[in-house]
Amino acid sequence: MTNLNRIAIAAVAALGLLTLALPGVALARAPQAHPPTNAHTSAHDAQGADNTADVDDAPDFDAKAASELTNPDGSRFLPDLEEGPRINGQASADATPNFRKSTRLAMYVAKNGDTIRAVAYRYCTSPVLLAMSNNLPFDAKSDLPLKPGTQLTVPIAFRAPSGLHEAVQLLSAPGIESGKPESNWGRPHFVQQLRNLLIDMSKHWPNRHPALVGSLSRSNGGRLGHHKSHRSGQDVDIGYFTYEANRKGWGNPGLKEIDYQRMWYFIDTVERSGLGAAMYMAPQVQRSLYQYAAQQNVAESRLRTIFQYGPKGGHGDTLIRFAPGHRDHFHVRMLCPEDFKDMVGPRST
Secondary structure, eight states, rough: OOHHHHHHHHHHTTTTGGGSSSSOOOOOEEEEEOOHHHHHHHHHHHHHHHTTTTTTTOOOOOHHHHHHHEEEOOOOOOBBTTTTEEEEEOOOOOOOOTOOOOEEEEEEETTTTOHHHHHHHHHHOHHHHHHTTOEEEETTTTTBBBTTOEEEEEEESSSSOOOOOEEEOOOBTTHHHHHHHHGGGEHHHHHHHHHHHHHHHHHHHHTSSOEEBBBOBOTTTOOOOOOSSOSSSOOOEEHHHHHTOOOSSSSSOOTTTTTTTHHHHHHHHHHHOOOOOEEOHHHHHHHHHHHHHHTOOOOOHHHHHHHHSSTTOOOOOEEOOSSOOOOOOOOOOEEEEGGHHHHHHOOOO
């Protein structure tokens, strides 16, 4: 049985890693979302001008990390290019300009000090997906160390994967103020996890402003405005949570205005679920969140796997990283096992 088949079978058993702890919410495949308020619409429209074109929120890893991967057949791993997957250096015949396979399988040999989470975050994939790909256990409370020399199959989302075959909208709801109907689409389980978490948060803090959600993806994926990602239904932009009950749009909150209690609750829940693959935040926000979490007695060893920037400077292999354009919002990518079959499925025409 191939790793891909094992993942597809195990995905059924893995359903609800996040929703087990959160209330179930029916997910409608609706033709149109609830319209956002005028205040949020204007903020959402304006935020694109604050970002440099094509530099924000692209889950990516550096050339050194890429050089440590091989294809399953032992050949050199090369990133997907705009026209689609390449075979023997040539674009495949059925490549289209608007679709790339969202995830590829690559091989990685574990080094001393590697863990499930560190390898997953290094390659912008989710720990659960990495663990399932290799028939390894996933522990939400600890990070499994890997034996040096262990060969791992790594589900890779390199640069900007594009396209999706089944999508649902993230509709406005208690605790959620959704964005534009043409760009609030995502993969079914990604939207479900996100929706359940935000609604759960609104029940904990009913008197604070709802999550102001910006772009997810278009209904069939593909390029979305200035974004490098947001092409495959796995990404979302959310305004930083603040204490104001009636905040008008994302704005540009100062560090003292950010609601670190809710921010940490969101990050902690996603990270423990093992579904988080990448987040993007401004360095100064990361440092403040790190400090808040440390005050809640969160172990430093765990915080260093989550935040790229803390009191001791920056480092890699973390869930949360910096990319330009995230002063007024943060970016979240989750890779859910239930969506994996679609992520590696046949390309759309």
